[in-house]
Amino acid sequence: xxxxxxxxxxxxxxxxxxxxxxxxxxxxxxxxxxxxxxxxxxxxxxxxxxxxxxxxxxxxxxxxxxxxxxxxxxxxxxxxxxxxxxxxxxxxxxxxxxxxxxxxxxxxxxxxxxxxxxxxxxxxxxxxxxxxxxxxxxxxxxxxxxxxxxxxxxxxxxxxxxxxxxxxxxxxxxxxxxxxxxxxxxxxxxxxxxxxxxxxxxxxxxxxxxxxxxxxxxxxxxxxxxxxxxxxxxxxxxxxxxxxxxxxxxxxxxxxxxxxxxxxxxxxxxxxxxxxxxxxxxxxxxxxxxxxxxxxxxxxxxxxxxxxxxxxxxxxxxxxxxxxxxxxxxxxxxxxxxxxxxxxxxxxxxxxxxxxxxxxxxxxxxxxxxxxxxxxxxxxxxxxxxxxxxxxxxxxxxxxxxxxxxxxxxxxxxxxxxxxxxxxxxxxxxxxxxxxxxxxxxxxxxxxxxxxxxxxxxxxxxxxxxxxxxxxxxxxxxxxxxxxxxxxxxxxxxxxxxxxxxxxxxxxxxxxxxxxxxxxxxxxxxxxxxxxxxxxxxxxxxxxxxxxxxxxxxxxxxxxxxxxxxxxxxxxxxxxxxxxxxxxxxxxxxxxxxxxxxxxxxxxxxxxxxxxxxxxxxxxxxxxxxxxxxxxxxxxxxxxxxxxxxxxxxxxxxxxxxxxxxxxxxxxxxxxxxxxxxxxxxxxxxxxxxxxxxxxxxxxxxxxxxxxxxxxxxxxxxxxxxxxxxxxxxxxxxxxxxxxxxxxxxxxxxxxxxxxxxxxxxxxxxxxxxxxxxxxxxxxxxxxxxxxxxxxxxxxxxxxxxxxxxxxxxxxxxxxxxxxxxxxxxxxxxxxxxxxxxxxxxxxxxxxxxxxxxxxxxxxxxxxxxxxxxxxxxxxxxxxxxx
Numbered sequence: 001x002x003x004x005x006x007x008x009x010x011x012x013x014x015x016x017x018x019x020x021x022x023x024x025x026x027x028x029x030x031x032x033x034x035x036x037x038x039x040x041x042x043x044x045x046x047x048x049x050x051x052x053x054x055x056x057x058x059x060x061x062x063x064x065x066x067x068x069x070x071x072x073x074x075x076x077x078x079x080x081x082x083x084x085x086x087x088x089x090x091x092x093x094x095x096x097x098x099x100x101x102x103x104x105x106x107x108x109x110x111x112x113x114x115x116x117x118x119x120x121x122x123x124x125x126x127x128x129x130x131x132x133x134x135x136x137x138x139x140x141x142x143x144x145x146x147x148x149x150x151x152x153x154x155x156x157x158x159x160x161x162x163x164x165x166x167x168x169x170x171x172x173x174x175x176x177x178x179x180x181x182x183x184x185x186x187x188x189x190x191x192x193x194x195x196x197x198x199x200x201x202x203x204x205x206x207x208x209x210x211x212x213x214x215x216x217x218x219x220x221x222x223x224x225x226x227x228x229x230x231x232x233x234x235x236x237x238x239x240x241x242x243x244x245x246x247x248x249x250x251x252x253x254x255x256x257x258x259x260x261x262x263x264x265x266x267x268x269x270x271x272x273x274x275x276x277x278x279x280x281x282x283x284x285x286x287x288x289x290x291x292x293x294x295x296x297x298x299x300x301x302x303x304x305x306x307x308x309x310x311x312x313x314x315x316x317x318x319x320x321x322x323x324x325x326x327x328x329x330x331x332x333x334x335x336x337x338x339x340x341x342x343x344x345x346x347x348x349x350x351x352x353x354x355x356x357x358x359x360x361x362x363x364x365x366x367x368x369x370x371x372x373x374x375x376x377x378x379x380x381x382x383x384x385x386x387x388x389x390x391x392x393x394x395x396x397x398x399x400x401x402x403x404x405x406x407x408x409x410x411x412x413x414x415x416x417x418x419x420x421x422x423x424x425x426x427x428x429x430x431x432x433x434x435x436x437x438x439x440x441x442x443x444x445x446x447x448x449x450x451x452x453x454x455x456x457x458x459x460x461x462x463x464x465x466x467x468x469x470x471x472x473x474x475x476x477x478x479x480x481x482x483x484x485x486x487x488x489x490x491x492x493x494x495x496x497x498x499x500x501x502x503x504x505x506x507x508x509x510x511x512x513x514x515x516x517x518x519x520x521x522x523x524x525x526x527x528x529x530x531x532x533x534x535x536x537x538x539x540x541x542x543x544x545x546x547x548x549x550x551x552x553x554x555x556x557x558x559x560x561x562x563x564x565x566x567x568x569x570x571x572x573x574x575x576x577x578x579x580x581x582x583x584x585x586x587x588x589x590x591x592x593x594x595x596x597x598x599x600x601x602x603x604x605x606x607x608x609x610x611x612x613x614x615x616x617x618x619x620x621x622x623x624x625x626x627x628x629x630x631x632x633x634x635x636x637x638x639x640x641x642x643x644x645x646x647x648x649x650x651x652x653x654x655x656x657x658x659x660x661x662x663x664x665x666x667x668x669x670x671x672x673x674x675x676x677x678x679x680x681x682x683x684x685x686x687x688x689x690x691x692x693x694x695x696x697x698x699x700x701x702x703x704x705x706x707x708x709x710x711x712x713x714x715x716x717x718x719x720x721x722x723x724x725x726x727x728x729x730x731x732x733x734x735x736x737x738x739x740x741x742x743x744x745x746x747x748x749x750x751x752x753x754x755x756x757x758x759x760x761x762x763x764x765x766x767x768x769x770x771x772x773x774x775x776x777x778x779x780x781x782x783x784x785x786x787x788x789x790x791x792x793x794x795x796x797x798x799x800x801x802x803x804x805x806x807x808x809x810x811x812x813x814x815x816x817x818x819x820x821x822x823x824x825x826x827x828x829x830x831x832x833x834x835x836x837x838x839x840x841x842x843x844x845x846x847x848x849x850x851x852x853x854x855x856x857x858x859x860x861x862x863x864x865x866x867x868x869x870x871x872x873x874x875x876x877x878x879x880x881x882x883x
Contacts, residue, residue, distance in 0.1 A: 026052075026054070026072065026074045026090050026105075026107065026108045026111060027052060027072075027275075028108070028111060028114060028115075028274075028275040029118075029270070029273070029274075029275045030115045030118040030119055030252075030254065031212075031252070031267070031268070031270040031684055032051060032052055032267075032270050033051050033052050033053065033054055033115065033252055033254070033267065034048050034049075034050060034051030034052065034053060034071070034249075034252050034253070034265045034266065034267035035048070035051075035053045035054070035252070035253050035258055035260070035265055036053070036054045036055075036056075036111075036112050036115050036252075036253070036254045036255075037054075037055050037056065037058070037112065037254075037255050037256065037257055037258040038055075038056045038057065038058075038112045038113065038116060038238065038255075038256050038257075039055070039056070039057060039058040039256055039257050040055060040058040040059055040060075040061075040257050040258075041053070041055050041058075041059075041060045041061070041075070041257070041258045041259075041260075042061045042063075042258070042259045042260070043060070043061070043062045043063070043066055043260050043261075044062075044063045044064040044065075044260070044261040044262065045063075045064040045065050045066075045261060045262045046062075046065075046066050046067070046068075046260055046261070046262070046263060046264075046265070047067045047068075047263075047264040047265070048066070048067070048068035048071050048264075048265050048266075049264065049265070049266035050071075050265075050266040050267045050268065050269065051071065051252055051265070051266070051267025051268075051270070052071050052072040052073070052074060053068065053071060053072070053073050053074065054073075054074040054075060054111055054112055054115075055074070055075035055076070055112065056110070056111050056112025056113055056115075057076065057112070058075070058076070058077070059075065059076070059077040059078070059079065060073060060075035060077070060078045060079070060091075061079045061081075062078075062079065062080045062081065062082070062084055062096075063081045063082055064081075064082055064261075065082050065083050065084065066080070066082075066083075066084040066085065066086065066101075067085050068084070068085060068086040068087075068101075069085045069086065069087070070086075070087050071086050071087055072086065072087055072088050072089070072090060072104075073086050073088070073089045073090070073091070073101070074089075074090045074091070074107050074108070074111065075090075075091050075107055076091060076092050076093065076107050077091060077092065077093040077094075078091040078093070078094045078095070078096075078097070079095050079096055080094075080095070080096035080097055080098075080101060081096055083100075084096075084097075084098065084100065084101040085100045085101060086100070086101040088101075088102060088103070088104035088105075089101055089102065089103045089104065090103075090104060090105045090106065090107050090108070091103065091106065091107045092106050092107055112254070114275070115254050116236075116238035116254055117281065118279070118281075118679070119217075119234070119236035119238070119254045120217075120236065120238060120281060126148060126169050126190075126729050126730055127148070127169070127192065128148055128149060128150060128169050128170050128171040128190075128192045128193075129147075129148040129149055129150055129169075129171075129742075130150040130151075130171055131150060132147075132148065132149045132150050133149070133150040133151050133152070133153075134149050134150070134151075134152045134153070134161070134170075135152075135153045135154075135155075136153070136154045136155075136156075136159045136160070136161045136179075137153070137154075137155050137156040137159055138156045138159065139156055139157060139158035139159055140156075140159055140160075141159070141160040141161075141162065142160070142161055142162070143161075143162040143163075143164065143184075143614055144161065144162070144163055144164065144168065144739070145164050145166070145737060145738075145739035145740070145880040145881075146163075146164065146165075146166025146167050146168055146732065146736065146737045146738065146739050146880075147168065147169075147738065147739030147740065147741075148168075148169045148170075149168065149169070149170045149171070150170070150171045151170070151171045151172045151173075151174070151193075152170045152171075152172070152173045152174070153174045153175075153176075154174070154175040154176065154179040154180075154181060154199065155174070155175075155176040155179060156176075156178070156179065157177075157178035157179070158178065158179070159178075159179040159180070160179065160180045160181075160182060161175070161179075161180070161181045161182070162182045162183075162184055162204065163181070163182065163183050163184060163187050163189070164184050164185060164616075164737060164880065165183075165184060165185025165186050165187060165533075165619060165692075165736075165737065166185070166187065166188075166732060166736050166737040166738075166739075167187075167188040167189075167190070167732050167736060168187065168188070168189045168190065169190045169192065170189070170190070170191055170192065171191075171192050171193045172191070172192075172193040172194045172195070172196075172220075173189070173191045173194075173195050173196070173197070174194075174195075174196045174197075175196070175197045175198065175199035175201060176196075176198050176199060177198040177199065177227070177228040178199070178228070179198075179199040179200075180199055180200045180201075181197075181199060181200070181201045181202075182202070182203070182204040182205075183202065183203050183204060183207075183209060183213065183214045184204050184207065184530055184533070184534075184615065185207075185209070185213075185533060185534055185537075185619065186209065186213040186214075186537075186688075186691050186692040187213070187214050187215065188215045188217060189214075189215065189216050189217070190217045190219065191216065191217070191218050191219065191220060191223070192219050192220060193219075193220040194220045194221075194222055194223065195216070195218055195220065195222075195223035195224065196223075196224050196226070197224070197225050197226070197229045197231060197247075198226045198227060198228040198229050199228065199229065199230075200229075200230045200231075201214070201216075201229070201230070201231045201232065201233060202214055202230075202231060202232025202233055202250070203232060203534075204530055206485075206527050206530065206531055207530045207531055207533075207534035207535075208481070208484070208485050208488075208489050208497070208498075208531060208534040208535040209489075209534050210232075210268055210461075210489065210496045211232045211233055211234060211250055211251035211252075211268050212234060212251075212268055212461075212496070212684070212688060212691075213688075213691055213692075214232060214233035214234070214251070215233065215234050215236065216231075216233050216234070216235045216236065216237075217236050217237075218235065218236065218237035218240045218242070218255075219237075219239065219240070220240060221239075221240060221241065222240065222241050222242075222243075223235075223237060223240050223241070223242045223243070223255075224242075224243045224244075224245070225242070225243070225244045225245070225247035225249065225263075226243075226245050226246065226247060227245060227246040227247070228246075228247075229244075229247035229248065229249075230247075230248045230250070231247070231248070231249050231250065231251060232250040232251055233249075233251045234251045234252050235249070235251065235252065235253045235254070235255070236254050237253070237254065237255040237256065238254065238255065238256060239256050240255050240256055240257075241255070241256060241257040241258075241259070242255040242257070242258050242259075243258075243259045243260070244258070244259070244260035244261070244263040244265075245260075245261050245262065245263065246261070246262045246263060247260075247263045247264075248263065248264045248265075249263065249264070249265045249266070250266050250268075251266075251267065251268065252265075252267045252268075253265070268494055269462065269464060269493065269494020270462075270494075270684070271431075271462045271463055271683065272431070273429075273431035273432075273682065274431060274432050274433040275433060276433060276434075276435035276680035276681065276682055277433040277434065277435070278435065278680065278681075279679050279680040280679060280680075281679060282724045282725070282728070283677040283678055283679055283689075283694070284677070284678065284679075284680070284681075285675055285676070285677055285704040286343035286344060286675070286676045286677075286678055286681050286686065287342055287343055287344075287634075287673050287674065287675055287676075287698075287702050288316075288342050288343050288344035288345050288346075288438075288633075288634075288673065288674045288676070288686075289316065289342060289345045289346075289625050289626050289628075289633035289634050289673060289674065290344075290345070290346045290348065290440065290442065290457060290459055290500065290540075290623065290625050290674050291346075291348055291444070291457055291500075291502065291540060291543060291625035291626060291627045291628075291671075292312055292345060292346060292347050292348055292625075292626065292627075292628055292631065292632075292633045293305075293347075293348065293349055293350070293444070293627070293628060293629040293630075293631065294307045294308055294309050294311070294312050294347055294349055294631040295307055295308060295631070296308075296309065296349040296354060296357060296358075296417060296420075296421070297349045297350045297353075297357075297444075297629060298350060298352070298353040298356070298357050298376075298384065298387045298388070299350070299384045299387075299388065299629060299645070299661075300349075300629040300630070300631075300645060300646060301357050301361060302376065302379045302380060302383040302384040302387075303324065303379065303380060303384070303629070303645050303646030303647045303648045303650075304324040304325070304326050304379065304646045304647045304650075305323070305324065305629060305630055305631065305645070305646040306324075306326070306330070306332065307321050307323070307630060307631025307632070308424070308631070309347040309349070309420065309421050309424035309425070309631075310424040310427065310428070311631055312345070312347050312424075312631035312632070312633060313345060313347065313424060313425070313427075313428035313437075313439055314428070315337070315338070315631065315632055315633060315634075315635075316338075316341065316342045316345040316428075316437070316633040316634055317341045317342070317428075317436075317437050318337065318338065318340075318341040319337065320335050320336060320337035321335070321336060321337075321630070321631060321632060322334065322335050323335075323336060323630050323632075323642065323643075323646065323650070324646040324647045324650045325647060325650050325651070334642055334650070336630075336632060336635060336640070336642060338632075338634045338635055338636075338637075339637070339757075339758045339760065339761060340634075340702075340758060341436075341437065341634075342437070342633060342634045342673075343437065343438065343681050344437065344438035344439070344440065344674075344676075344681065344686055345437075345438075345439060345440070345633040345634070346425075346439065346440035346441070346442035346457070346459055347421060347424065347425065347439075347442065347631075348442040348443055348444045348457045348458075348459075349421065349443060349444065350443070350444050350446050351443045351444065351445055351446070351458075351468035351469065351470040351471075352390075352391055352396075352446045352470045352471055352472065353387055353410075354413075354414040354417040354418060354468070355403070355409070355410035355411060355412070355413035355414030355415075355416075355417060356372075356376075356387065356398070356399060356402050356403065356410050356413075356414075357376075357417075358413050358414075358416070358417050359373065359402060359409065359410065359413050360372070360373035360376045360377060360402065361376075361377065365413075366409065367401065367402045367409065370401040370402055371401055372386065372387075372399040372401050372402050373402060379647075380647065380648075380660075381648075381660055381661050384661060387399070388448075391446050391447070391448045391471050391472075392448045392449065392450065392451050392587075394449065394450070394475075395475050396448075396471045396472050396475055397472065398410060398472055407472070411467075414467075414468075415467060418467060418468060421441065421443070422441055422463065422465065424439075425439040425440065425441045425463075426439075426463060429683070435680055435681040435682050436681070437681075438681050438682060438683055438686055440459050440460060440683065440686075440687075441459075441460045441463065441465050442457055442458055442459045442460060443457070443458055443468040444456070444457050444458070445457075445458060445468075445469065445470065445471060445474070445480055445499075446470070446471055447471050447475075447476070447477060447480075448471070448587060449475075449476075449510065450508075450584040450585070451584055451585045451586070451587045451588060451590075452506065452507045452508040452510050452511075452582075452583070452584060452585070452586040452587060452591070453503045453504075453506035453507050453511075453586055453587045454477065454501075454507055454510055454511055455501070455502055455503060456477065456480065456499050456500060456501045456502070456536075457499070457500045457502065457540070458484065458497055458498075458499055458500075459497065459498055459499075459500065459687075459690070460488070460495065460496070460497045461495075461496035461497065461683060461684070461687040462494065462495075462496070462683055462684075464491075464493050464494045464495040464496075465488070465495060465497075466484075466487035466488055466491065466495065467487075469483045469484060469487070476517065477501075477532075478515070478517055478528065478532075480499070481499065481531055481532060481535040481536075482531070484497055484499070484535065485531065485535070496687070497535075498535065498536070498537055498538065498687075498690060498691055499535050499536045500536070500538045500539070500540050500623065501536060501539055501540065502539070502540035502543060502548075502625075502627070503540070503543065503545055503548065503570075503627075504539070504548050504596070504597045504598065504599075504602065505545070505546055505547070505548040505551070505569075505570045505571075505586075505593075505597050505598065506545065506570060506586035506587050506589070506597075507586050507594075507596075507597055508578060508582050508583035508584055508585065508586040508591045508592055508593070508594065508597070509578040509581060509582040509583060509592065509593075509594030509596050509597060510582050511596065511597065511602075512596040512597075512601075512602040512605060512618055513582060513596060514529075514605065514609055514617060514618075516528045516529075522613065525613050526613050526614060526615050528617075529609065529613060529615040529616070529617035530615050530617075532617040532618075533615065533616060533617050533618070533619050536620070537619070537620070537621055537690065537691055537692075537693050537735075538620060538621045538622070538623050538690060538693065538695065538875075539599055539602065539620040539621070539622060539623070540623055540624060540625055540697070541599050541622050541623070541624055541697050541873055542568070542624040542671070542672040542697055542698075542699055542873070543624060543625050543626060543627040543671045543672060544626055544627050544628070544644045544668050544669055544670065544671035545570055545627060545664075545668060546568050546569055546570035546667070546668075546669065547567050547568045547569065547570075547699075548570075548597065548598050548599060549565065549567075549598060549599050549600065549833075549873060550562055550564075550565040550598050550599065550600045550601075550783075551565055551569065551593060551597070551598055552565045552566065553574070553577075554577055554593055554594065554595050554598075554601070555577050555579065555595070556579070556580075556594075556595040556601065556781060557595055557600070557601060557604065557774075557781045557782065557783050558780050558781065558782045558783070559782055559783035559784055560784070560785075562772075562783070562785050564770070564785070564833065564835070564869075564871075567699075567868070567869070567871070568669050568699070568865075568868070570589065570667065571589050571593070572667070572863060573589075575591070575592055575593045576591075576592040576593075577592060577593065577594070578591075578592035578593060578594035578596075578597075579594070581594075582594070587662065588662040588663065589662065589663045595781075599620065599622065599873075600772070600774055600783060601781075602618050602620060603618060603620060603774055603829050603876060604774050604776060604781040604783075605618055605781075606618025606619060606620070607774075607775075607776050607827045607828075607829065607878075608776055608781065610827070610880075611776065611827070616878075619693075619878070620693075620875075620876075621690075621693025621694075621695050621734070621735045621875035621876070622693075622695060622696055622697050622831065622873045622874060622875045622876075623674040623675075623690075623695050623696075623697045624671070624672030624673055624674060624697025624698055624699065624873070625671060625672060625673070625674055625697075626644065626670070626671030626672065626673075627644065627671055628644045628671065629644055629645035629646065629648075630643070630644055630645065630646060632644075634673065635670060635671075636670045636671055636672060636673060636699075636700035637670060637700065637761070637842075638670060638700065638839060638840065638841060638842040638845060638868065638870075639761065639842070639845055640845070641655075641670045641842040641845070641846070642655065643655050643668075644668065644670075644671065645661075648660050648661050648664070649664070649665065649668070652846060652850060652854070652856070653856055655846065656843060656846050656847060656855075656856050656858055656859065657856050657857075657858060658858070665858070666843045666858045666864050669699070669842065670700055670842055671700070672697055672698050672699045672700055673697070673698050673700065673702065674695065674697060675695060675696040675697065675698060675702075675703075675704065675705070675872070676689045676690065676694070676695050677689055677694045677695070677706065677733065677734075678694075692735050692736075693734065693735025693736075693875045694733050694734055694735045694875070695734070695735065695875050696734065696872055696873060696874045696875060697872065697873050698870070698871065698872040698873075699868075699870045699871050699872070700870055701754075701755035701757075701763055701764070701836060701870045701872075702755040702763075703752060703753065703754060703755050703766070703834055703836070703870075703871075703872040704752065704753045705750070705751070705752040705753075705769075705832060705834050705872045705874055706724075706727075706733070706734070706749075706750070706751050706752075706874075707733070707734040707748060707749070707750050707830075707831070707832045707874040707875070707877060708727040708728075708731040708732065708733050708734070708748065708749040708750075708877070709731055709732055709736065709738050709746050709747070709748050709749075709830065709877035709879075710727070710730050710731025710732065710738070710746065710747055710749075711738070711741040711742055711744065711746060711747070712730055712742075712747070713726070713727065713730055713731050713747040713748075713749050713816055714726065714816070715747075715816050716816075717749055717816050718749070718751065718814035718815060718816060723749075723751075727749050731747075731749065732877060733877075734831070734832075734874045734875040734876065734877060735875040735876070735877075736877055736878075737877070737878040737879070737880055738877065738878065738879045738880070739880055739881075740824070740880075740881050741824070744822075745818050745819040745820070745822035746818070746819060746822065746830075746877075746879060747816055747817065747818050748771060748788075748816070748817045748818075748819075748830055748832075748877065749814075749815075749816050750769055750771070750788065750789070750813075750814070750815060750817065750832045750874075751812070751813065751814035751815075752766060752769055752812065752813050752814070752832075752834045752872070753811070753812050754766045754809070754810065754811050754812065754836070763836075764805060764809065764836045764837045764839055764870070765796075765808070765809020765810050765811060765836070765837050766790060766809055766810045766811070766812070766813050766834060766835070766836055766837070767790055767791065767792065767794055767796055767809055767810070767835045767836060767837050767869070768787055768789060768790030768791060768792050768813070768834075768835050769787075769788050769789040769790055769813050769815065769832055769833070769834050769835075770785050770786060770787055770788065770832065770833045770834075770835070771785070771786045771788050771817060771830055771831075771832055771833075772784075772785050772786075772830070772831050772832075772833055773785075773786070773819065773821075773828060773829070773830050774828065774829050775823065775826045775827065775828035775829075776826060776827055776828075777823060777825070777826040784821070785833075786817070788815050788817040789813040789814065789815040789817075790809075790810055790813050790835075791808075794807055794808050794809060794837070795807045795808070796808065796809055796837035796838060797838060798837075798838045798839050798840055798867050800840060800844050800866040800867060801848070802848075803839070803840035803844065803845060803848065805837060805838070805839055807837055809836075809837045813834070824881055825881060826881070827878070827879060827880055827881060828878070828879045829876040829877070829878050829879070830876060830877050830879075831873060831874050831875065831876040831877070832872075832873070832874040833871060833872070833873055833874075834871055834872040834873075835869050835870075835871050836869055836870045836871065837869070838867045838868065838869050839867065839868060839869075839870065840866070840867060840868075841865050841866060841867055841868040842868075843858070843859075843864060843865070843866075844866045844867070847859035
């Protein structure tokens, strides 16, 4: 009953999100077009099911019928012979348009050149490697790691070529009838020569990918999609003549010339918005917060937080909010604002109890006087716990006296609250060409099995979203991924989502434990691993409950202790080691810790699993956020931090003490920010960057860091004005993978810019860049940290008594580093860690602001850190030797 009701609500939400077309306005965004050519297009007996059709400078000729209901045809000259259905024709010279395809205006100038620029890969494409041909035939299956190859041929019924996530450059590609080319993750496939496809090309069935995640970039003179071709991809061929003959393209095509006959094209759903005036194919750094709670979350409302989602989005753009303690009129008595607006944010209130909180706090609701509602309204720790224990039960269960026997009351009320969340995101999203702020629709899934934190944030690509899945409908992460795949990606209406796990440092070894429930064998395990990898491309490495990068003293990884693992720990005791097992109680900082509770260990587990089954389920990029429960995204400054959860830390005594709800207080931090390298500040570009893992996280400062890996990156690249062009052409950005190389060790380009701060609060210089390497060899997991740029002995320091800083540093750092310990047989990952000069920690700032007599014991406790080195972490670059 619960699942059927959830699916019914999901269908209702999705069905009511149909786009409203503006028939007389030509769109200038690439994602609005199914077919776009620079010079000419000829269509015969075609169906266009999604997206418009455009020609930039030439003629669009339609013969033999066109079914493009609801779509626009845009070209300087349009010739229509025979029956045609469309929403409108925009052209200067139109012949043959009839009532079912009316002319509605002139064609805008310079339309497709902008589209071609938008779809082109950053930099000049790297050359293919003719000495490495790939042939898959006779019904065989083969998996490739990213890299450069020669001619690729897939032939023979049942033959399958699988592509791991990353970038491929091939000479010619021929995939013949009855074969399949599958993407296991986001893929960029560059074809330097000819493309001939009669096959099925696109995401692997069962993974959570859309056509936006498979990019075919064609550089040769001709390309053909012929009978039997079923392609789910975005095809970019600005200098190519492309022919479609009895083919199906579930994506889009931008080319120099297009000829299509008896084919069907359906572009993915795209929201209506203006094209961004600021766009760069070499990508900008954008900063945001993807983990934000408001008064709609049960553990915020109970601590007197009254910030709404709309308030939170305004706060992210620079407006102040008022926070508890509340005055007699219910208004906040503390006001806070951030010094600089964010570029993007997502409100991610708990999917659990959306309806319950509204029912229990709205006088006159049918269950307002129930025992559970009265217990919740006590507030504070007791009220939060009354609800919170329900998610830790096995199985989790709602409150019967609030929701009723079939939970319909809570789900119905929750649907109303979910509508308000979507409305706030829609109102905050800047759809103008200024693209000043991007909001995402999202929520938090609150898995808490045996009081271990298994929480995950769900972020949607656009406004096509289902009703949130909670732990009550999906008690395990595998069920969450499966239900999302059903209600979102599998809904057929343009929905797309990704999942971001966080606080594995409280999971007692469970968050990244590799389990395959119900798997009947090896192939079932591979299928589940591929679904997990596609659904969970990122990990929130840092937020207000500490760092989940690494932890010294845990077994299972060979290598020296890393002093930087002492940074902002969740636990300062000496917890037992879970080993290969699991524990309980991590949410309240109890039980054992596991190597799997941290980024480094999880990445190593994923590579070990790839060696076993051929799929890496833990290919995790890196982000950070705040997890604020005050509705204050981006409030990350060490100066003036006033807590993250209302009255739980609303006074100096509670904020600087040991915490109330569970061990917190001084152990917490302001949290961090997400960094994204994207072409523009709009949902599609940001989401694509998140999915491909071209992301980084910071502990608060807006440090902009880039990482590329390659085999022949020039040693002097840092001083080259064309650095980024070369890096994208000859390497892969963070989040990408390197396959077997031509010999020698891989080179990494890493560059970082210090946060300049503001005139009132200048940023601090950078101290150094480190490369963290992990690899698997001889059946063991290894780690090593290298200082690669800057100066760890620069003498920078801070006086905790005055918080005055001293010492030299760097406004920018850049280097090309070659791994001195490279083993070509051992899979490895590399990520960069950038450290600032030290500064006072927020706790020290708070203690210094109090008269000595009013300072709590923690202000003089030597176990409490007094200073901090803020930092940034990049997503990894992986090396995968087996193809």
